[in-house]
Amino acid sequence: MKLQDVDVAVIGAGPAGMAAAIKAREAGAEKVILMERAEELGGLLHQCVHNGFGLLYFNEDLSGPEYGHRFIEKVMDTGVTPLLETMVVRLGQDRQIGAVNTREGFITFRPKSIVLAMGCRERSRGALNIPGTRPAGVLTAGTAQRFVNVEGFVPGKKIVILGSGDIGMIMARRLTLEGAQVEAVVEILPYIGGLIRNEVQCLHDFEIPLFLEHTVTRIHGEQRLEAVTIARVDGQRNPVAGTQRVIACDSLLLSVGLIPENELSLMAGIQLDPVTGGALVDETRQTTVPGVFAGGNVLHVHDLVDNVSWESELAGESAARFAAAGKPEARGEIKVKAGRNIRYVVPQTISGRKDTTLYMRVSEPEETVRIKVGNITTKGMRAVKPSEMLKIELSADKLEKLKEGTQEIIVDCEKRGGK
Amino acid sequence: MxxxxxxxxxxxxxxxxxxxxxxxxxxxxxxxxxxxxxxxxxxxxxxxxPVRTLTATVLTEGSSQPLLAVRSNKPILKTKLAQSMAVLAKARAKPPLKMGDIIVPNLLDTGADIVASSDLSS
Missing domain, CATH: 2.20.25 (N-terminal domain of TfIIb)
Structure with missing residues (x-):
């Protein structure tokens, strides 16, 4: 294959990369390649055998493999060129890509534009510094998911799960159905980290004990995990003396957050947002390096795949436009800033001239609020939670309210006078 | 009362x-x-x-892939989930299969079928 004349190169063929590549083709890019280090397209969707995918995008309740299947077929139908078992190891500020595979060795080329779609990875025990021994049986929830759903091994019989993220709760249900005993789900915050439907359908349905405001303070066992100590935490999230209890278990699953995988972005000198861990982008999803776009979990961690697909389509479409024009469009320069009880907003800058959807998360759960986007628009919400991403649409005509020379827009989550 | x-x-x-x-x-x-x-x-x-969609895996026979992801094509009573898993433990998926192919018809007389969630090749 000739790599000299690639229009758009997409890095990563999970849900984000597939959507970006398809859209880039549909938007007129001639040669689109989809680079993936694994041996097949689809990313982690293969191991997410549970349902709940596509409720928004397809208006259907699909399993992960089913959702992936639809995009894989479309990748083929639209004439995207997949480049499998190929790992991108270098990315330059000039869009030079360096990659390795076992067929061609080290390859380099310079596409006209790039979409970053590398997704995210899980925080591990090392990121938490849990004291104790280092036995077998401590693994991330995603690793356990791969063992159970793809490899065919149940990692243990008595399980404790630290963190109440969606993957953790989904694994609590899955392991229970496979005959394991889930002794506890332990969450340091006063509320669950995942979606409410998962708390009800994964924990309550199976009477799995949930310990809020608790954490694991020690890991016990020599060869194999034998028990964990958990303790209640105070308002500063420090363990409270005298509240410890020991839970016998042979496996500890960690579901304690996801980190966008941005090593390549940093190599290319792309500026990252310290809160999201992803690139700073404008509404076209262009990063601070011209011609390099980003979408999906590499940009900010989403809770629904549907939004990953939509956002990455936007990145793919922008990348196709950049490849055709060969020069950058004026970058959006109006800063969108997180105000009261808003943790972050993506995109971080907008031009103020195009229809734009703002994706955001709140810092703390709150009821009866209104999301206020500068003087442009407000949206009332009955309840907001950090685990549920919010979307606010700004149409071009609403954006006309912006005064000439506006440099920043502040997004606030305000209390409403409730009844 | x-x-x-x-x-x-x-x-x-x-x-x-x-x-x-x-x-x-x-x-x-x-x-x-x-x-x-x-x-x-x-x-x-x-x-x-109270109904739920059951998603799980079944063991394969004659495929390089050890498991096949499956789901119920309709939600079933949540009280039948455990019993359904016992049925799936005995089921085997033999390639070639297409997504949507029936693996267990009329699961426990619920009217729901257990179907393949993806293709399966040898």
Whole structure:
């Protein structure tokens, strides 16, 4: 294959990369390649055998493999060129890509534009510094998911799960159905980290004990995990003396957050947002390096795949436009800033001239609020939670309210006078 | 004596704790705790007919892939989930299979089939 004349190169063929590549083709890019280090397209969707995918995008309740299947077929139908078992190891500020595979060795080329779609990875025990021994049986929830759903091994019989993220709760249900005993789900915050439907359908349905405001303070066992100590935490999230209890278990699953995988972005000198861990982008999803776009979990961690697909389509479409024009469009320069009880907003800058959807998360759960986007628009919400991403649409005509020379827009989550 | 049952509504991020009051005959006589009508609908459904889509895996025979992801093509009563897993433990998926192919027809007489969630090749 000739790599000299690639229009758009997409890095990563999970849900984000597939959507970006398809859209880039549909938007007129001639040669689109989809680079993936694994041996097949689809990313982690293969191991997410549970349902709940596509409720928004397809208006259907699909399993992960089913959702992936639809995009894989479309990748083929639209004439995207997949480049499998190929790992991108270098990315330059000039869009030079360096990659390795076992067929061609080290390859380099310079596409006209790039979409970053590398997704995210899980925080591990090392990121938490849990004291104790280092036995077998401590693994991330995603690793356990791969063992159970793809490899065919149940990692243990008595399980404790630290963190109440969606993957953790989904694994609590899955392991229970496979005959394991889930002794506890332990969450340091006063509320669950995942979606409410998962708390009800994964924990309550199976009477799995949930310990809020608790954490694991020690890991016990020599060869194999034998028990964990958990303790209640105070308002500063420090363990409270005298509240410890020991839970016998042979496996500890960690579901304690996801980190966008941005090593390549940093190599290319792309500026990252310290809160999201992803690139700073404008509404076209262009990063601070011209011609390099980003979408999906590499940009900010989403809770629904549907939004990953939509956002990455936007990145793919922008990348196709950049490849055709060969020069950058004026970058959006109006800063969108997180105000009261808003943790972050993506995109971080907008031009103020195009229809734009703002994706955001709140810092703390709150009821009866209104999301206020500068003087442009407000949206009332009955309840907001950090685990549920919010979307606010700004149409071009609403954006006309912006005064000439506006440099920043502040997004606030305000209390409403409730009844 | 009226009985009470509580549920958490999953309709929105609010997650209202809704209490259902049930009379001697099992009839619903009241709701409390829900902040909208949707909550009543959800809780009534959970009380009378709580259903879930079952997703799982079955062992394969004659494929390089050890497992095949499967799902029920309709939601089934949640009280039948454990029994259904026992049925799936005995089932085997033999390639070639296409997504949507039936692996276990009419699971436990629920009217739902267990179908392949992806293709399976040898």
């Amino acid at each position: 009226a009985k009470e049952k509580t549920y958490i509504c999953i309709g929105c991020p609010l997650g209202c704790e809704v209490t259902l009051t049930i009379d001697k005959k099992g009839g619903v006589v009241g709701f409390s705790g829900n902040k909208c009508k949707e909550g009543e609908k959800y809780v009534l459904e959970e009380y009378t007919n």
